[in-house]
Amino acid sequence: xxxxxxxxxxxxxxxxxxxxxxxxxxxxxxxxxxxxxxxxxxxxxxxxxxxxxxxxxxxxxxxxxxxxxxxxxxxxxxxxxxxxxxxxxxxxxxxxxxxxxxxxxxxxxxxxxxxxxxxxxxxxxxxxxxxxxxxxxxxxxxxxxxxxxxxxxxxxxxxxxxxxxxxxxxxxxxxxxxxxxxxxxxxxxxxxxxxxxxx
Amino acid sequence: xxxxxxxxxxxxxxxxxxxxxxxxxxxxxxxxxxxxxxxxxxxxxxxxxxxxxxxxxxxxxxxxxxxxxxxxxxxxxxxxxxxxxxxxxxxxxxxxxxxxxxxxxxxxxxxxxxxxxxxxxxxxxxxxxxxxxxxxxxxxxxxxxxxxxxxxxxxxxxxxxxxxxxxxxxxxxxxxxxxxxxxxxxxxxxxxxxxxxxx
Numbered sequence: 001x002x003x004x005x006x007x008x009x010x011x012x013x014x015x016x017x018x019x020x021x022x023x024x025x026x027x028x029x030x031x032x033x034x035x036x037x038x039x040x041x042x043x044x045x046x047x048x049x050x051x052x053x054x055x056x057x058x059x060x061x062x063x064x065x066x067x068x069x070x071x072x073x074x075x076x077x078x079x080x081x082x083x084x085x086x087x088x089x090x091x092x093x094x095x096x097x098x099x100x101x102x103x104x105x106x107x108x109x110x111x112x113x114x115x116x117x118x119x120x121x122x123x124x125x126x127x128x129x130x131x132x133x134x135x136x137x138x139x140x141x142x143x144x145x146x147x148x149x150x151x152x153x154x155x156x157x158x159x160x161x162x163x164x165x166x167x168x169x170x171x172x173x174x175x176x177x178x179x180x181x182x183x184x185x186x187x188x189x190x191x192x193x194x195x196x197x198x199x
Numbered sequence: 200x201x202x203x204x205x206x207x208x209x210x211x212x213x214x215x216x217x218x219x220x221x222x223x224x225x226x227x228x229x230x231x232x233x234x235x236x237x238x239x240x241x242x243x244x245x246x247x248x249x250x251x252x253x254x255x256x257x258x259x260x261x262x263x264x265x266x267x268x269x270x271x272x273x274x275x276x277x278x279x280x281x282x283x284x285x286x287x288x289x290x291x292x293x294x295x296x297x298x299x300x301x302x303x304x305x306x307x308x309x310x311x312x313x314x315x316x317x318x319x320x321x322x323x324x325x326x327x328x329x330x331x332x333x334x335x336x337x338x339x340x341x342x343x344x345x346x347x348x349x350x351x352x353x354x355x356x357x358x359x360x361x362x363x364x365x366x367x368x369x370x371x372x373x374x375x376x377x378x379x380x381x382x383x384x385x386x387x388x389x390x391x392x393x394x395x396x397x398x
Contacts, residue, residue, distance in 0.1 A: 004249075004252075004253050004262055004263050004264040004265075004268075005264055006245070006248050006249040006252045006253055006264045007249060007253060007262060007264070009245050009248075009249070010245050010246065010249045013241070013242050013245050013246075016230075017226075017227045017230050018226050018227070018230055019223050019226055019227075020223075020227070024218050024219075026288070027216075027217050027218055028216045028217070028218075028219070029249070030287065030288070031215075031216050031217055032246055032249055032250060033249060033250065033253055033262060035250065037250055037251070040246060040247065040249075040250030041247060041250070042212070043212050043246055044243045044244070044246040044247040044250075045243070046205070046208050046209050046212050047209065047212075047231055047239060047242055047243040047246070048239065048240060048243040049205050049208075050205040050206060050208070050209045050228070050231055050232060050239075051231060051232065051234065051236055051239030051240070051243075052236070053203075053205045054203050054205055054206060054232055063203055063206060063232060064203045065203040065204055065205045065206070066203075069203075087229075088229065089225070089229065092225075
């Protein structure tokens with residue numbers, strides 16, 4: 001198929017994005033061409049700006065375009081409670097509950113020997129120096145419940161122990177609204193182990 | 200949820216694209232942030248460039264970044280046979296068959312009274328002046344087989360008739376590889392009407 005070089009280039013750029021197949025990439029490229037020149041420039045500038053301005057918060061490694069991220073700057077948030085998450089998506093998921101009032105630490109990955117990701121590749125060092133300096137009381141390990149998430153949580157917990165802070169882990173159990181018969185046996189076992197007294 | 204302003208802006212820009220929901224838009228924005236600064240600039244520049252360079256071919260209204268589109272420039276293509284399509288996607292679909300050796304005319308839409316799209320909003324005028332000037336022998340109406348596509352094909356056919364060119368329409372019938380029992384009755388009726396002698 002012969003089409004404009006700039007068009008092909010655009011489709012290719014979109015196709016590299018996660019979750020975007022070649023048909024969607026093409027639709028996106030046609031969308032760009034359907035935009036007025038001003039709107040296309042705005043899209044282009046937004047990408048450039050995001051890449052230029054957004055950096056890691058020097059405190060919690062969350063992404064921000066200001067000096068400190070909004071969560072670290074927030075005076076009402078409990079700075080002595082740190083929730084350790086794998087990435088910004090996980091941070092956002094917890095923020096969406098509107099329940100957590102502590103701060104975060106974003107690891108930007110998990111330890112994964114198979115993928116050659118060591119503790120040095122994620123922000124473990126930053127977390128340790130933060131915990132030893134600030135008056136941190138509790139660290140919640142909120143990494144995923146898969147092998148890598150567990151490994152990372154265990155590894156960091158061991159390093160945190162000598163620092164004398166309380167380290168906790170998110171609860172395992174049944175997802176709210178789910179039926180017992182559809183739960184896998186490992187989840188069910190963990191739910192029994194972690195049972196809580198109600199009266 | 201409090202996150203960086205430039206990030207929110209980026210997600211919003213992606214979310215406007217066709218077929219992109221808010222979760223995919225967010226994944227795309229994270230992808231942009233995961234790029235090196237050079238790669239992000241390249242993406243940004245590709246969008247700007249496509250918007251600046253790509254324009255309609257003055258002959259067939261296909262999108263191109265050169266003076267004439269590659270199909271109109273192609274010396275081996277039969278300039279006297281014009282296939283009229285709704286949009287560039289349809290043109291690409293026909294090109295992908297590798298069978299059609301004529302040229303195209305892209306309408307950039309279909310007549311649709313309900314959506315307030317009149318013949319003046321699509322490139323009907325360009326087609327008419329092209330047919331009356333060039334030595335065109337046949338025009339194939341390859342608009343969709345829905346109401347708007349049919350309407351557009353009928354409308355243009357009537358305008359072309361006085362110009363003395365042959366006007367044809369894509370064949371209706373069973374999709375190749377399909378079973379008779381699953382065909383809808385209108386398609387089946389058209390397939391019977393359009394039956395062809397095989398010996």
